[in-house]
Amino acid sequence: MDKDLLRSVDLLKENEEQVRNDAENALLTVCQNILLHPNDKQYREVRLDNPIVTTKLLPALGGIECLFDIGFVETTDCLSLPQEAPLSKLQALQELLNKSSLPTKAPTVKDKALYNLIPVTSTDGEENYFLSIVEYFRSVLRYEDANLQEKAKKVIPIVDLEIATMTRLGQLHKSTLLFIASFCYRHVKLFQSGSQKGVEKQQSEHDVDDAKDLFLMELLHWYKYKFFTWVDSPKCTACFSECNQQELLLSDDPRCPQVEIHKCTRCGTRVQFPRYSDPEPLLTLRRGRCGEWANVFTLLCRTLGYDARFVYDHTDHVWTEVWSIHEKRWIHMDPCEDVMDRPLMYEKGWKKKLNYVIAFSKDEVQDVTWRYTRDLIGVMKRRNICSESKLLQFIESLNKYRHSSPHYSAARRQYVIKRRLLELVELIHVPNKRDSNDNKYYGERSTGSYEWRRARREISESNTKINYSWDVSKYGEAFHLQYSVVKDMYKITDNNGTILMEISGWQYGTKEFEGGMFRKVEHDWKMTYLSRSPGTICGKIKWCFVVANPNLYLKTFHLQTTTKIFHEANVSWDVDAIFDNANQNKSVVLPISDVSNYRTDQLKGATKLILTVTVSGGQGDCAWQHAQIFRQSLENEDDRSLVIDIELENR
The missing domain is CATH 2.60.120.1020 (PAW domain)
Known part of the structure; x- marks a missing residue:
């Protein structure tokens, strides 16, 4: 390891926490961009007036030094990484920064009481499944961390998304005859009853709820096409050729339980691809597969004040659900696909043979399988991990435990119970009515390489x-x-x-x-x-x-x-x-x-x-x-x- 680079990274640690974090995130961004786009000149140059330099690196001891140590040179108006500079130094800096940003405090002790709720009569298969439910139920609480939400808020272009939302809302109003009729009716009633303030308030609240749902559409589209990147296999860091996954290793990093090892098909270089479960480093890395995509998107939704939950499909996919105040129901959102409110997409479009689909939020665990299927008989045949009654009792015990925690308010408990009743009514199977859209086209999977999707039998x-x-x-x-x-x-x-x-x-x-x-x-x-x-x-x-x-x-x-x-x-x-x-x-x-x-x-x-x-x-x-x-x-x-x-x- 380069001694100068080690010394510069050590210098970074002498800064105040916020200054150090800003500098480390900026350096990680520079390294990540170059490693992902090694031949793109724009990523190899950082202008001296760029905020990354002026507000992130210059105020930090060791910040600019790290750039010079990995090969950057100063030109007239920018810092530039020559084409012949070895990328191994960027990888070394990336590795050092990732290690230095590990939590210095002791890891959080697991809540043993939650694990004690697993039925003692469980078989090995049942216990493993219940353990996974507990882990997801615990992990979603990280979305409530105020410091993490503050970091997440900085990456969201809220003003741009609000402008796009209001533009879309205005267009919808212009093109909807119902809106015009409602407008006329409202003003007639004003003259008749003089209830102008009440009606205007009601319409205003309705517009706000509409705007919140439309904002989600804009957020979803921005996230898919401008923020996050899908990675099947990382490019070789030596010759930039394609790689294939070779093995999966367990990691000691609490933020990253597994690391994939990919091998270059051309030169044989082994490339690491860490699979982060902690959304914080992903706010900088901004890449991964469906696990990383849904993880960060759910965080962003919580950061913006939406009631959002992480949805896990046992047949290997994850996505997000958001509670719509306007619709009074949970809305399906798949950030990988930029798809909103098409829950049958997986069964009808991807041809998935679903069994268990479970949603996790800070409030509750909910079995939502029935929102995503019309093949009730087939699903019931495949639900063979445990009995239905044992699963239901276990989920209820988790929810009661969460609702009885010291900081959980009675008002919130009542709200969640009412919301849950609305959802249970929605999930009740009504023959004919729920099967009426069987011929509708739901779309095949679009993310991931063709070979990867075909191997998973998610395309036709x-x-x-x-x-x-x-x-x-x-x-x-x-x-x-x-x-x-x-x-x-x-x-x-x-x-x-x-x-x-x-x-x-x-x-x-x-x-x-x-x-x-x-x-x-x-x-x-x-x-x-x-x-x-x-x-x-x-x-x-x-x-x-x-x-x-x-x-x-x-x-x-x-x-x-x-x-x-x-x-x-x-x-x-x-x-x-x-x-x-x-x-x-x-x-x-x-x-x-x-x-x-x-x-x-x-x-x-x-x-x-x-x-x-x-x-x-x-x-x-x-x-x-x-x-x-x-x-x-x-x-x-x-x-x-x-x-x-x-x-x-x-x-």
């Missing part, structure tokens, strides 16, 4: 029919549709650009698709696009547009979009128009050679359009990736990956 390469049709006559004589691949959102606007409707998820606006089409996100290149799945010869997507109003038909069709091809790949577009001529349907198919700005009136008189894009070709194992639809930079906030304008006229 078969054709998928959504059968969604856009009614272009619903909005008068002009239809304007835009799709953003960055936000993964469709929106319909009027002639003035006011948003009339939005649909999240590219697949939910399609008629059908095949070839395992999915949305690919390249975090290293900061790009995203749609492509077919690996191993498939071709992929296809179809969108359907209908003129449902019998008094109208199509006049002109306009298409603007982007595609990108590499290594002899191919992307082709065509539009199939169906005409209603004297009750005898006829059709015509037009190939589209230039999609950058295609406009035609040859489809005049059509009552239905089917727009099709087909991807194929490419070379080698990455052929699937050589034909890309809607390729855009993740930093392009206002992208319009697909624009369709349809003009109608009277018959």
Whole structure:
């Protein structure tokens, strides 16, 4: 180990705690960014006027010295790490900082009383399962730590998210006729009863609750695309090639119970990937798989004052639930997928064979399996770890213990009991009603490599029919549709650009698709696009547009979009128009050679359009990736990956 580097790290320890923590976090961020993006020049340079330097490193003894010791040199206006500088020194600094930030106080003694609640008659299998429940129930209390929440609050761009929320809320108000009717009704009542203050207060509270739920949508999207990064296997720190996991080691670090060892497929270098269970270091590292994702996201929700809980699926996945005051129910939120309120996604989309899904909060443990399944018979057959009565009694004993703790208020206890009753009513199975949406498309898993998802059997390469049709006559004589691949959102606007409707998820606006089409996100290149799945010869997507109003038909069709091809790949577009001529349907198919700005009136008189894009070709194992639809930079906030304008006229 470099003696100068050891001396600089020791100097850091002489600073006040806050100064030292700020400097260590800044150094960890610099190291992590370079190790993740070793060939990207922007991460190898730190400007001298950067707040990392001026407010974090300069005030700390040893801060700037650490940068020089790992190879940084000073240029005219920045500190720069030369390309030839060995990355081993960055790894050494990272390791030293991680060790130095270990808790100096003795580890917290486990609450033995909780473990004593495990039934003495439990078998080994039952005891192991109950132990895992106790561990999760204990661990969620860390989200309540005031110091940790203060650190978490610093990473959330609250003002930006609030602006985005209010913009979305305003758009919803403008586009909702119900809002207009409610507005008029409210003012009539004001004149009739003079109850202006009471009505305005009620509407104001309703808007606040709406805004809280919409804020969660913005938080979820920001978290997925701007804050956290998915890691299947870290890149080799020596040659930056792909690695494969070799073994899993237990760790003495109380914040990180396990460390994965990955081996480079090219040079054989062994790379460590610590799996942190403590969310504090993850606020800086900002990477991992679903465990790390849900861990930090739940912390952020608690930090912002939401009643949030950590949800553990025994078949190996985790996510978050948040209590909606407006809806009076728990809302499912999967930060890995940027999916909100789609609880059947795992069973219907991922084809999971669920058994136990348990939610943990500071207030209670709750078996929420029934929110996430419609296959009650199948689930009951798979719930064989313990008897239902033993599980229920154990969960009740944990909740009673938590509610009887000295600092747990009677008012909170009553609130939680009422909330729980509402949830139990929601979870009761009602035949037919709960099964009515079995044919709805819930989406396959999008995070993780294709091979990883396929090994877990959470994706399918078969054709998928959504059968969604856009009614272009619903909005008068002009239809304007835009799709953003960055936000993964469709929106319909009027002639003035006011948003009339939005649909999240590219697949939910399609008629059908095949070839395992999915949305690919390249975090290293900061790009995203749609492509077919690996191993498939071709992929296809179809969108359907209908003129449902019998008094109208199509006049002109306009298409603007982007595609990108590499290594002899191919992307082709065509539009199939169906005409209603004297009750005898006829059709015509037009190939589209230039999609950058295609406009035609040859489809005049059509009552239905089917727009099709087909991807194929490419070379080698990455052929699937050589034909890309809607390729855009993740930093392009206002992208319009697909624009369709349809003009109608009277018959």
